[in-house]
Amino acid sequence: MLCELDKAIIREIQEDIPLVSQPFLEIAHRLGISEEQLLQRIKFLQEKGYIRRFGAALRHREMGLKANPMIIMRVPEERIDEVGTKLASLDRVTHCYQRPMLPFLPYNLFVMIHAETKEECFVLAREMAELVGVGDYRLLFSEKELKKTSMRYFLEED
């Protein structure tokens, strides 16, 4: 269970940490705790899996990764674990989820990749499909980014 201090820490570290020599000291001051206590608590949150990753969120488009399709695949239900696990193991796959099939969208495996060009994505997708032996798939390219932010937890408006 998370205590109020943990939630207060999360409210701080889910924002930008300051680009100064001792960023955690500055945050600890704001929270009224010692730097050592903060570091221990963050490590605890990491170990327990509350923090999935500590580091930079990059704008992949700014890095030259301009193509980020959602590859949707139709996989027989009995093969979903095998195919999902296999695709998840590939380095270029950033997200892989099983989702419910809808009548207008009869696909159940949703895979995200990021690449520099659309052509590269088609090559990657074909390779992936061949690897797992799935013939029915589509690439939904993002044509425009309307919003991209980080989630903020434990705020008043929750």
Add this chain to the structure above:
Amino acid sequence: MDIIDKKLLSIIQKDFPICSHPFKEIGATLGITEEETLNRLKKLKEQGVIRRLGAIMDSRKLGYKSTLCAMEVPEEKIPEVAAILDKYIGITHNYLRNHKYNMWFTLITPSEEHLQKTLADLEQKTGYKIYSLPAKKLFKIKVNFHVPGLEEEKISAL
């Protein structure tokens, strides 16, 4: 971006040191000073390559519920609908994609009840049906990208 920037981005996406002088430690692995590390990061932040530096939380572990949603929005209504969606803290990603259902967004809320309420609220405000596709199984979330140009790469997922 030079090679040091690229290496820095690669490092800073994952193992950010949780210690008193993290930038000194990162700099040491690259053979640059703490000051240079901070200056480079400030520049990458200004350029927009780094969106945020901090903790990425595990929404499930925090008890939050999330889903991926699709909507069919006529071209001329896109700015209006995007503006409505933009106001929600829990809507972190919103993309236009090349499909009949052209608007795809993610929604994270503190509970299932809250999720259903938000979806109903959004349908009422936008006037369009929302198709919610909550993950049935999570195979992977990675979200540290390969940095283009860091090493010679062949276009392959394998």
